[in-house]
Amino acid sequence: MTDDNDEIAARLAAVRAQVDAAIARRGPGPAVRLVGVSKRHPLAAIEAATAAGLDDFGENYAQELRDKVGARPDAPWRWHYIGALQRNKVKLVVGCALVHSVDRAALLPPLQRHALAQDRVQDVLIQVNVAGEAGKAGVAPGALPDLLDRFAQLSHVRCRGLMLIPPAAPPEHTRAHFAALRRLAQQHAHRRRPHVELGELSMGMSADFDVAIEEGATLVRVGTAIFGPRPNAPARPPPA
Numbered sequence: 308m309t310d311d312n313d314e315i316a317a318r319l320a321a322v323r324a325q326v327d328a329a330i331a332r333r334g335p336g337p338a339v340r341l342v343g344v345s346k347r348h349p350l351a352a353i354e355a356a357t358a359a360g361l362d363d364f365g366e367n368y369a370q371e372l373r374d375k376v377g378a379r380p381d382a383p384w385r386w387h388y389i390g391a392l393q394r395n396k397v398k399l400v401v402g403c404a405l406v407h408s409v410d411r412a413a414l415l416p417p418l419q420r421h422a423l424a425q426d427r428v429q430d431v432l433i434q435v436n437v438a439g440e441a442g443k444a445g446v447a448p449g450a451l452p453d454l455l456d457r458f459a460q461l462s463h464v465r466c467r468g469l470m471l472i473p474p475a476a477p478p479e480h481t482r483a484h485f486a487a488l489r490r491l492a493q494q495h496a497h498r499r500r501p502h503v504e505l506g507e508l509s510m511g512m513s514a515d516f517d518v519a520i521e522e523g524a525t526l527v528r529v530g531t532a533i534f535g536p537r538p539n540a541p542a543r544p545p546p547a
């Protein structure tokens with residue numbers, strides 16, 4: 308275990324150095340938060356990263372998030388939900404610090420209902436299909452204004468920005484998609500809407516987070532570069 312912990316700490320230090328170098332290349336701009344993507348990794352891996360100073364963790368599977376939260380209800384870190392979201396799973400993800408993956412209007416009523424029931428305001432990002440890829444999650448850029456308008460009716464859900472999963476491609480090809488998401492946020496930030504801010508841009512993964520930071524990312528979602536290769540089966544923590 309200790310070897311694993313040392314490895315995670317060493318990888319995290321290397322990622323942090325890359326983050327800092329990318330921020331230096333970018334120049335003045337927003338703060339960048341590193342989200343460790345811990346899907347399918349056990350809680351022990353999260354604990355190791357926390358011990359090395361990481362405060363934010365992202366999960367892709369609603370059930371796995373629920374299990375991990377249940378196993379560590381008083382965890383000192385922030386949870387992010389970054390996976391595909393189904394309406395009947397919304398209940399499992401409300402309560403985490405940020406839901407990155409709201410990709411259609413049908414998710415808003417259950418988000419509002421469960422946030423209200425928990426007496427909290429749920430922060431979310433809108434996932435955008437910038438490249439217009441067929442069959443991929445995310446709202447089309449043209450549908451974004453209508454979706455943002457709907458937040459005016461929601462008392463307990465707040466939009467904080469946009470999220471992108473670009474088409475698989477070498478990092479330098481992905482740069483254009485990152486830049487497109489930034490421009491989209493800037494374009495829509497001009498129009499003031501209740502319960503909508505577009506300051507956060509969640510983009511960039513292990514292969515390209517440095518490019519994403521150069522293009523304005525405020526949240527980078529990094530799994531493999533911190534935790535190593537993912538186990539095949541979802542982590543099932545023992546009962547708390």
Ligand SMILES: *Cc1c(COP(=O)(O)O)cnc(C)c1O
Pocket residue numbers: 344346367389390472511512513514528529530531532
């Ligand atoms: C798995 C995943 C990541 C992390 O991917 P790595 O390549 O391991 O860094 C980031 N974002 C989303 C949405 C993911 O599903």
